[in-house]
Amino acid sequence: MNDTICSIATTLGVGAISIIRVSGNEALKIVSKIFSKNLVDVSTHTIHYGYIKNKEEIIDEVLVSVMLKPKTYTMEDVVEINCHGGIETTNKVLELLLLNGCRLAEPGEFTKRAFLNGRIDLMQAEAVSDLINSKTDKARKIAINGLRGNGSNLIKKLREDLINIISNIEVNIDYPEYEDIYEVTIKDIKEKVLTLKNSLTKIINEYEDAKIIQDGILTAIVGRPNVGKSSLLNRLLNEEKAIVTNIEGTTRDIVEGEILIDGIKINIIDTAGIRKTDDVVESIGVKKSLDIINKATLTLLLLDNSKELTKDDLELLEMTKDRTSIVVINKDDLESKLDLTKLKNRNIIYINTLSNDGIESLKNEIKKLFNLEKLDTSDYNYITNVRQIAKIKECLVNIEDIEKGLQENTPLDMLEIDLKTIWDTLGSIIGESYDEELLDNLFSKFCVGK
Numbered sequence: 001m002n003d004t005i006c007s008i009a010t011t012l013g014v015g016a017i018s019i020i021r022v023s024g025n026e027a028l029k030i031v032s033k034i035f036s037k038n039l040v041d042v043s044t045h046t047i048h049y050g051y052i053k054n055k056e057e058i059i060d061e062v063l064v065s066v067m068l069k070p071k072t073y074t075m076e077d078v079v080e081i082n083c084h085g086g087i088e089t090t091n092k093v094l095e096l097l098l099l100n101g102c103r104l105a106e107p108g109e110f111t112k113r114a115f116l117n118g119r120i121d122l123m124q125a126e127a128v129s130d131l132i133n134s135k136t137d138k139a140r141k142i143a144i145n146g147l148r149g150n151g152s153n154l155i156k157k158l159r160e161d162l163i164n165i166i167s168n169i170e171v172n173i174d175y176p177e178y179e180d181i182y183e184v185t186i187k188d189i190k191e192k193v194l195t196l197k198n199s200l201t202k203i204i205n206e207y208e209d210a211k212i213i214q215d216g217i218l219t220a221i222v223g224r225p226n227v228g229k230s231s232l233l234n235r236l237l238n239e240e241k242a243i244v245t246n247i248e249g250t251t252r253d254i255v256e257g258e259i260l261i262d263g264i265k266i267n268i269i270d271t272a273g274i275r276k277t278d279d280v281v282e283s284i285g286v287k288k289s290l291d292i293i294n295k296a297t298l299t300l301l302l303l304d305n306s307k308e309l310t311k312d313d314l315e316l317l318e319m320t321k322d323r324t325s326i327v328v329i330n331k332d333d334l335e336s337k338l339d340l341t342k343l344k345n346r347n348i349i350y351i352n353t354l355s356n357d358g359i360e361s362l363k364n365e366i367k368k369l370f371n372l373e374k375l376d377t378s379d380y381n382y383i384t385n386v387r388q389i390a391k392i393k394e395c396l397v398n399i400e401d402i403e404k405g406l407q408e409n410t411p412l413d414m415l416e417i418d419l420k421t422i423w424d425t426l427g428s429i430i431g432e433s434y435d436e437e438l439l440d441n442l443f444s445k446f447c448v449g450k
């Protein structure tokens with residue numbers, strides 16, 4: 001952490017401006033070596049116009065922002081060079097910084113320093129990454145709430161409640177002779193543990209909603225060849241993405257596309273016609289299709305209204321019967337030959353992809369299935385990070401142990417150990433305790449320059 005790091009903070013490409021970020025004790029000194037003005041004694045949060053120079057050669061005309069510690073992203077001295085966008089210029093400036101004493105930052109190293117210097121906690125650091133990677137407005141809302149510390153505050157509050165009961169127990173154990181000390185009862189512990197359990201369970205339940213907001217709903221369109229899968233995909237995507245033909249088995253590759261329903265991403269996959277075949281190319285598609293059904297959160301099983309149900313249709317109906325699925329009956333414009341008795345207890349929507357009839361009803365059915373309207377009015381205070389959720393689940397396992405202990409009259413000091421473990425685990429969510437490996441792994445997923 002003692003060295004001064006630098007990195008290109010913007011995307012390397014042709015653009016109006018590129019920003020190169022420098023952070024560390026030597027930031028001002030190093031940049032001054034290649035800048036036309038000495039920055040060492042300038043005031044904090046000031047912008048300076050000048051030239052980046054390699055000895056006498058002028059490399060670029062730039063604006064340099066100087067931000068002195070501690071009010072900076074990393075809580076170190078930070079200098080940002082705004083140079084002209086363009087690969088050559090940007091790389092040249094970066095190269096000069098490296099030659100003059102900077103080290104190239106690792107991915108996420110600026111944010112790692114912000115964490116290690118105490119400006120943000122680990123949950124907030126992870127929210128930075130989520131914010132950068134958010135793909136919908138709702139995902140962005142969750143991430144910015146995380147960055148503002150809403151999740152961290154919730155965890156801190158739970159820890160605070162826990163430490164109160166732990167310290168009460170400790171006083172009871174250490175000073176049994178004092179009569180004026182409140183004696184913690186088993187009932188007290190039971191109540192506290194139940195409250196904690198409810199709060200943690202709520203986080204886990206909400207995580208399911210949040211996952212949908214963040215990652216979208218992976219939706220597979222399946223059906224035997226020629227039922228209209230590509231036509232439906234095109235209708236949903238409003239573009240000619242998949243090839244539509246009347247020759248069976250033309251959709252051989254899995255086509256992916258995204259639509260938004262109520263701000264939630266629906267990631268659509270149009271699988272190749274599921275049909276047992278000797279055709280080598282097609283069988284690769286078929287194998288992929290079966291995999292996709294297993295992976296998908298939602299399956300749209302397409303049937304052809306104008307044909308009797310085939311063995312393949314029945315097989316697909318069987319395969320999807322216990323999954324979240326909608327049976328979409330296409331070609332509603334043609335006379336029906338379907339045996340509806342085989343579709344009892346299924347969620348059915350009729351469509352006609354030639355005229356677009358029924359597409360809105362299909363979207364509404366998806367909304368209903370995933371309660372998307374409810375998600376719309378939520379406050380976006382979700383915990384969505386897989387690492388954090390895994391820790392919360394760990395706490396719930398410990399709570400079960402405590403509950404068992406309470407039933408079996410386990411001594412207070414034993415219960416206290418479990419409570420402390422929960423306190424520690426909650427602490428590791430916000431980064432009160434961590435190991436280097438965790439940090440390296442976590443920040444390596446960040447982009448360079450962040």
Ligand code: GDP
Nearest residue numbers: 226227228229230231244245246331352353354
């Ligand atoms: P896929 O093999 O399941 O992807 O099916 P396609 O989307 O390629 O469609 C197969 C054939 O059915 C094409 O000739 C489409 O024009 C036709 N088709 C698709 N949807 C409808 C529909 O709603 N009504 C009618 N009459 N024909 C349709």
